[in-house]
């Protein structure tokens with residue numbers, strides 16, 4: 001069996017362009033689906049996949065580790081940048097889909113079989129909608145509480161929210177009190193039986209990240225995410241040592257190497273590799289093995305499209321340290337039209353059971369995808385009150 005081509009199918013899903021990767025083989029009816037979605041870099045990723053394709057044409061798609069090594073190490077440049085890492089990830093996910101189909105089993109059975117009966121999903125209160133990311137209005141606390149209640153009524157037992165406002169490198173009490181008020185309102189609304197996560201999108205400076213983490217500690221967050229730039233792992237480690245709240249990070253890291261450093265520094269309690277960026281399922285499994293040695297939990301970042309979710313779930317069913325799956329379901333109403341998924345979500349509690357279809361169990365409807373062609377993502381630019389540049 002040989003790889004005969006690699007296609008990319010772009011599907012504009014409002015906030016982001018999903019990049020579906022289709023690896024074709026010379027076996028009739030046998031192909032694999034992957035996903036390589038990278039917001040604001042769609043054309044670069046498509047180009048990177050085109051650059052990698054000649055390395056793989058004619059190769060056996062079931063030699064996944066061998067092909068991964070080729071993709072990461074050949075043509076001189078290593079695949080540890082975000083664009084190349086995402087391109088490799090999309091292809092790697094598709095190769096595992098092929099491998100499962102060749103053997104007629106779901107991917108998690110290739111990796112030792114299911115280690116759990118169900119996986120819990122968590123919701124994002126933004127639901128994938130930019131207009132739901134609030135910033136500074138004190139009245140937001142009430143809205144946060146309403147959204148939190150709605151998530152619970154929707155069956156979720158856990159949700160993530162962006163209750164930490166954007167701040168300059170140093171600000172006084174106002175943003176701290178704002179975040180406290182929003183989280184307190186959510187906790188009061190849903191009680192202690194529901195898990196709340198707060199994501200900072202790595203916007204705060206290390207010091208502001210620490211101040212936010214300490215202020216929110218009494219509310220018993222399930223985790224506090226990306227409290228400062230991932231480039232400053234020492235600072236994330238300082239924050240983790242300062243609070244009992246589990247710190248989560250890792251969605252922007254590519255390859256095992258930065259994760260090794262993160263774990264060695266005991267910088268977090270939850271690592272969040274994005275399977276569509278970190279090097280695919282092959283590299284995610286290596287990262288999981290390292291995390292296992294540190295007893296650190298895994299919760300892969302997963303705000304993208306349906307193939308990314310299928311990959312995360314298959315990975316989760318075979319990975320002991322996996323604790324929860326990020327679920328985006330309100331981004332576009334036609335999400336279910338472009339893909340046939342192999343799992344069903346249990347409405348009460350929002351959990352899923354292992355699928356039985358081979359590979360990732362997904363099939364993309366290419367005709368439906370064509371209805372939503374590439375559109376440039378809206379430029380998201382952020383500036384502080386004094387006009388200097390902030391982080392989106």
Ligand SMILES: [Mg+2]
Pocket residue numbers: 199201225226251
């Ligand atoms: Mg995040």
